[in-house]
Amino acid sequence: MDLSEHEKSLIGALSDGLPLVSRPYALIGEQVGMSEAEVIEALSRMQVDGRIKRFGLIVRHHELGYKANAMTVWDIDDDKVAEVGRCFGNFDFVTLCYRRPRRLPDWPYNLFCMVHGQERDAVLEQIEQLAEKCGAAAASRDVLFSTRRFKQRGARYGKMPPELESVA
Amino acid sequence: MMDDLEKRMIDGFQRDLPLVERPYAEIAKKLGVEEDDVIEALKVLKENGTLSRVGAVFKPNTVGESTLAAMAVDQDRLEEVAAIVSNFDEVNHNYEREHRLNLWFVIASAEKGGVDSVLEQIQKMTGIKVLNLPMLEDYHLDLGFDLRWT
Numbered sequence: 001m002d003l004s005e006h007e008k009s010l011i012g013a014l015s016d017g018l019p020l021v022s023r024p025y026a027l028i029g030e031q032v033g034m035s036e037a038e039v040i041e042a043l044s045r046m047q048v049d050g051r052i053k054r055f056g057l058i059v060r061h062h063e064l065g066y067k068a069n070a071m072t073v074w075d076i077d078d079d080k081v082a083e084v085g086r087c088f089g090n091f092d093f094v095t096l097c098y099r100r101p102r103r104l105p106d107w108p109y110n111l112f113c114m115v116h117g118q119e120r121d122a123v124l125e126q127i128e129q130l131a132e133k134c135g136a137a138a139a140s141r142d143v144l145f146s147t148r149r150f151k152q153r154g155a156r157y158g159k160m161p162p163e164l165e166s167v168a
Numbered sequence: 169m170m171d172d173l174e175k176r177m178i179d180g181f182q183r184d185l186p187l188v189e190r191p192y193a194e195i196a197k198k199l200g201v202e203e204d205d206v207i208e209a210l211k212v213l214k215e216n217g218t219l220s221r222v223g224a225v226f227k228p229n230t231v232g233e234s235t236l237a238a239m240a241v242d243q244d245r246l247e248e249v250a251a252i253v254s255n256f257d258e259v260n261h262n263y264e265r266e267h268r269l270n271l272w273f274v275i276a277s278a279e280k281g282g283v284d285s286v287l288e289q290i291q292k293m294t295g296i297k298v299l300n301l302p303m304l305e306d307y308h309l310d311l312g313f314d315l316r317w318t
Binding site for chain 1: 185266302309310
């Protein structure tokens with residue numbers, strides 16, 4: 001779905017987060033030339049039509065003690081991948097679940113699923129649980145724990161308002 | 169250690185942040201505290217890194233384009249290559265992972281062709297092949313993360 005110019009500016013202004021002031025939508029509105037009501041309306045519309053998946057506190061798992069971060073990858077038959085993916089996506093310890101292309105011979109896996117946990121062993125158990133409950137026990141799979149985080153922040157989309165561009 | 173208010177905010181407001189003129193006052197009302205308490209607690213969480221931001225998670229590829237990319241980097245070049253990758257403003261996550269393909273990062277761009285351009289530049293600057301693994305289908309409904317406080 002295409003974005004209006006207002007939506008683009010709004011998304012740009014939001015990429016560092018909603019300001020922590022009493023009337024944050026009014027402040028964001030001032031930065032992008034929209035009224036407070038227009039900002040609220042636009043955010044509401046993008047949530048209703050699904051372009052915003054969620055709007056709220058975005059936390060860092062690592063800082064909350066969830067230090068085991070596993071990207072688990074699976075080679076699932078193309079005609080079954082949607083069913084298995086939806087099944088994985090229903091588990092509350094799964095934070096992302098996407099189908100992506102295989103890149104043979106470098107990369108044979110087409111289903112990617114992020115699992116966060118406090119301990120490595122617990123995460124491995126959860127992955128075992130996914131395999132059993134979703135009919136993927138026979139599929140070839142791998143688990144890639146992260147060992148170092150070089151960079152983590154929200155994506156920067158949209159147009160930055162001019163007054164922010166210089167410091168971005 | 170996190171205090172009770174911080175925990176209750178994280179439990180209750182990872183989604184559906186109130187879309188009213190004073191959202192933090194609305195949260196405060198629901199949690200039985202004052203608006204200033206909520207704003208202060210959010211500032212503390214932000215400062216100590218627990219809170220990335222109060223903001224939106226967008227459905228992939230509806231605002232701009234994005235992809236997941238992977239590289240197999242020799243251990244003795246890893247920090248150098250990771251720094252080149254992180255230096256792009258379009259890169260928002262960049263992790264070392266345990267695999268032959270050991271550097272994984274997400275590229276997001278508002279411009280059409282922006283992702284491909286970053287992929288090409290990284291390949292050129294490092295001389296290492298970059299696997300491009302864009303999302304084809306999303307199976308996860310993002311409700312935030314269910315934390316088990318113990």
